[in-house]
Amino acid sequence: xxxxxxxxxxxxxxxxxxxxxxxxxxxxxxxxxxxxxxxxxxxxxxxxxxxxxxxxxxxxxxxxxxxxxxxxxxxxxxxxxxxxxxxxxxxxxxxxxxxxxxxxxxxxxxxxxxxxxxxxxxxxxxxxxxxxxxxxxxxxxxxxxxxxxxxxxxxxxxxxxxxxxxxxxxxxxxxxxxxxxxxxxxxxxxxxxxxxxxxxxxxxxxxxxxxxxxxxxxxxxxxxxxxxxxxxxxxxxxxxxxxxxxxxxxxxxxxxxxxxxxxxxxxxxxxxxxxxxxxxxxxxxxxxxxxxxxxxxxxxxxxxxxxxxxxxxxxxxxxxxxxxxxxxxxxxxxxxxxxxxxxxxxxxxxxxxxxxxxxxxxxxxxxxxxxxxxxxxxxxxxxxxxxxxxxxxxxxxxxxxxxxxxxxxxxxx
Numbered sequence: 001x002x003x004x005x006x007x008x009x010x011x012x013x014x015x016x017x018x019x020x021x022x023x024x025x026x027x028x029x030x031x032x033x034x035x036x037x038x039x040x041x042x043x044x045x046x047x048x049x050x051x052x053x054x055x056x057x058x059x060x061x062x063x064x065x066x067x068x069x070x071x072x073x074x075x076x077x078x079x080x081x082x083x084x085x086x087x088x089x090x091x092x093x094x095x096x097x098x099x100x101x102x103x104x105x106x107x108x109x110x111x112x113x114x115x116x117x118x119x120x121x122x123x124x125x126x127x128x129x130x131x132x133x134x135x136x137x138x139x140x141x142x143x144x145x146x147x148x149x150x151x152x153x154x155x156x157x158x159x160x161x162x163x164x165x166x167x168x169x170x171x172x173x174x175x176x177x178x179x180x181x182x183x184x185x186x187x188x189x190x191x192x193x194x195x196x197x198x199x200x201x202x203x204x205x206x207x208x209x210x211x212x213x214x215x216x217x218x219x220x221x222x223x224x225x226x227x228x229x230x231x232x233x234x235x236x237x238x239x240x241x242x243x244x245x246x247x248x249x250x251x252x253x254x255x256x257x258x259x260x261x262x263x264x265x266x267x268x269x270x271x272x273x274x275x276x277x278x279x280x281x282x283x284x285x286x287x288x289x290x291x292x293x294x295x296x297x298x299x300x301x302x303x304x305x306x307x308x309x310x311x312x313x314x315x316x317x318x319x320x321x322x323x324x325x326x327x328x329x330x331x332x333x334x335x336x337x338x339x340x341x342x343x344x345x346x347x348x349x350x351x352x353x354x355x356x357x358x359x360x361x362x363x364x365x366x367x368x369x370x371x372x373x374x375x376x377x378x379x380x381x382x383x384x385x386x387x388x389x390x391x392x393x394x395x396x397x398x399x400x401x402x403x404x405x406x407x408x409x410x411x412x413x
């Protein structure tokens with residue numbers, strides 16, 4: 001055959017292969033066979049063990065997770081230890097249980113896996129079939145916090161690799177538990193900061209107001225003192241994450257009673273609350289700082305009669321809360337600064353607004369005297385509910401300020 005004919009034959013064969021239908025190749029792992037079932041079972045068992053491990057490495061969490069870990073590995077027995085000794089054991093041949101801390105000691109010291117066999121597993125118990133084990137360290141942030149030990153009739157290289165991978169997964173869950181714990185500690189610290197910055201000016205002004213009634217109206221002074229104690233009992237109670245909306249509104253009511261005694265007819269307050277949302281859980285101490293800011297801005301800073309309106313409505317899957325005042329208002333750039341933490345006290349907005357806006361808003365929304373109000377509540381809502389649930393602030397110079405927030409309801413069971 002000539003060269004030209006050979007080239008044409010090759011080209012025809014290529015085109016034929018391109019246009020002819022090709023046989024389909026089924027992926028071996030997508031055929032619904034044993035591989036699929038094994039993958040599903042492994043993921044299901046891991047999902048059952050994860051919640052316990054996310055509580056951290058304790059005797060209780062290890063006890064709950066150890067049987068799932070044994071099912072995941074398929075070994076005769078399994079043990080979880082901490083740095084101080086055995087936390088949990090699951091499986092047959094309990095005769096080896098007391099030897100686990102000894103087997104784990106070298107692993108805890110070296111942070112390296114080891115195989116246990118021979119004299120270390122000598123057992124006189126009739127019927128004991130365990131002939132070896134693999135002990136792997138559990139680590140959190142580079143620190144060895146315990147060990148995972150698996151025992152079986154035969155210790156192979158495949159078993160060793162599997163135990164090492166499961167131990168890495170367990171360590172990952174413990175890392176997440178540490179992150180959760182750190183987040184809780186951070187939120188508790190933020191709550192302590194919130195309490196520490198519970199407007200010292202409010203405390204001073206409340207006590208001054210009470211003192212002014214001591215001679216002229218002792219009964220009124222006694223009543224206000226009881227209300228002040230009630231307010232502080234709630235605001236300074238032990239650290240907690242949530243309260244009911246009814247509790248938060250009671251706190252707001254105690255605060256406003258004291259402020260009405262101070263401002264008299266200058267402060268007008270309107271509360272409109274949908275009763276069906278009173279039992280809803282909300283972040284602890286989330287409303288009072290916003291109402292306090294509105295009082296400072298709407299009455300104290302404006303130097304005239306002012307109104308504060310608090311509206312809580314039922315909006316289906318959410319509760320909507322708004323705190324509004326008819327005070328000085330502020331420009332949009334100031335709103336952004338406040339949600340970022342606010343500028344130092346008394347810093348003016350700019351040349352166009354001069355010192356009047358700067359001084360009044362330094363006291364009521366930003367800086368050392370009240371800046372934790374808007375920014376603190378905004379950060380907590382985003383941390384708890386997600387970025388879509390931050391505060392919405394609507395304001396303009398000489399047009400008042402409205403702060404809106406949304407609280408999602410828990411799903412119905």
